[in-house]
Amino acid sequence: MLFLASRSPRRSALLVQLGLRFEVLDLAIEEIRRAGEPAPDYVSRVAREKAGAGLLQVAGVANARVIGADTEVVLDGEVFGKPADAEAAARMLRRLSGRTHQVLSDVWCVGSAGEAHASCVSEVTFSPLSDPEIAAYVATGEPFGKAGGYAIQGRAAAFVRHLSGSYSGVMGLPLFETAALLRQTGDL
Structure with missing residues (x-):
């Protein structure tokens, strides 16, 4: 039986x-970066903690x-987490404006037979954004609950000048890597 801890x-x-x-x-997992923890290690640790907590929840x-x-x-x-409010979302978007940033996605699949892991790094380049564009986007509510304060599959797609990597990874689950893991476990 397959479960998604999300x-x-x-x-x-x-x-x-x-x-x-x-x-x-x-389930709720605290997503707090440890002092000095490299961003890739943080993302991998949180993904592993989610999978592990999920496995405990379905024990039996x-x-x-x-x-x-x-x-x-x-x-x-x-690391830009999810914005706490409109001001934080606008601040994130101003920093991303006209720049290239990385989107790190990690996936863990854990079970009684063992565990497997995959990582995906994508690069996203935003076009320059004006303050009115940022304010209008924040007013839609779309930035909330999204890492970096934007949803590539939503209105923010209009901000993306270039994407190198995984579109689904930027959304939150890199399908190529996830499918490879699930083929290893026999789920796909």
């Missing part, structure tokens, strides 16, 4: 796109495998 509707939709049957686990389910994922926007070594 409340993200985007991650669920992406797994459905692969034709998978799974159940969603509702025969052949349970749990997918945990994390995605973060990184600019100049700084």
Whole structure:
């Protein structure tokens, strides 16, 4: 039985796109970067913690495998989490404006038979954004609950001048890497 340790509707939709049957686990994992922790290590740790917590939640389910994922926007070594409010979202977007940033996505699949892991790094270049464009975008509410304060699959697609890497990874679950993991576990 396959489980997704995420409340993200985007991650669920992406797994459905692969034709998978799974159940969603509702769990809360504290996403706090440790002092001095490199961004890739942080993203991998959080994804692993989600999968591990999910596996504990379904203990007793025969052949349970749990997918945990994390995605973060990184600019100049700084990890941009989800904006707490409109001011934080606008501040993030101003910093991303006219610049190239990285989007790090990690996926873990854990179960009683072991665990497997994959990472994906994408680069996204935003066009220069004016303050009125930023304010209008923030007013839509779309930046909230999104790493870096934007949704590439939404209105922010108009900001993206260039993408190198995985579109689905920027959304929150790199499908190529996830499919490879699930082929290893026999789920795909």
